[in-house]
Amino acid sequence: MVAGGRRVLSGVVASSAAAQAVFGGVVPEVAAREHVATVLPAVRRALAAAGIRPRDLAAVAVTRGPGLLGALLVGVTAAKALGLAWGLPVIGVHHLEAHLYANALAGPIRFPALALIVSGGHTSLLWWEDHSRLTVIGETRDDAAGEAFDKGARALGLPYPGGPAVEALAATVPSTPFHLPVARLEGGGYDFSFSGLKTAVAELAAREPGARAAVARALEEAVVAALVRTTARALEAYPAAALYVAGGVAANRRLRGELEALCHARGVVLGLPPPALCTDNAAMVAAAGYYRFRRGEFLGRWESAETPWPLPAAGS
Incomplete structure (x- = not known):
């Protein structure tokens, strides 16, 4: 309520x-x-x-x-x-x-803003101009960040959901000798790709069964690097007063820390919901x-579930 x-x-x-x-x-x-x-x-x-x-x-x-x-x-x-x-x-x-809007429960929303949504099913960057004006400027071309964590956790023998389990295991080692790929997409846009990472971590986990924690840390670092790098480029191009982050992966402490450092360096307000939200x-x-x-936007008598239900894309 x-x-x-x-x-x-x-x-x-x-x-x-x-x-x-x-x-x-x-x-x-x-x-x-x-x-x-x-x-x-x-x-x-x-x-x-x-x-x-x-x-x-x-x-x-x-x-x-x-x-x-x-x-x-x-x-x-x-x-x-x-x-x-x-x-x-x-x-x-x-x-x-x-x-x-989990961010609205933590404090007032400042517009215009960039928004990064990262979850098991979605990885999207949005230009958020007002309460009724959202435009997708980038999204995953294949798997979502949360799915990469889930599939990586399965390869490492960790329980579902994978994100918290990978984070906990990665925190048990101070560093990792492994470097997993971070996709570099052509075109200069703000899309993401995690399918290659998902395959690479499965292969690495099979090859290094005695280094589960180091593999988990490499996976976490690769996911965070992809998210932060693309978000940083978007902040250069859009005049955002704030960056709002949401979705299950937004609870990851490494991601939160690196986004805090990024926004501090850029002079941008960072909105992060409490992990529970x-x-x-x-x-x-x-x-x-x-x-x-x-705005008086109510469901009509014959309206029901809507899937797929895309948000507006840039240029549409």
């Missing part, structure tokens, strides 16, 4: 990570079934923790897309049912936009929904 797009009244997270860990990654059917089992209990717990009743609410916000269709349909259907029962409008929120959570969806609510 969020008030005014800024203040968290309660935050309840029902995660399917334990159920997905059995499979070493996300299985769409499992995700949808976990949503069915947990969505209404989570809503009841959130209301109780905030000490409010449905009649105190102004609207219901829900992730409309993009993502796994089954899970999205469960969420949108539940939100529309609650909206009908409670007499409230329902707001459909874009998942990537929601991640950015970097992964998927309802508070960020509610925060993003607040600004759509102010």
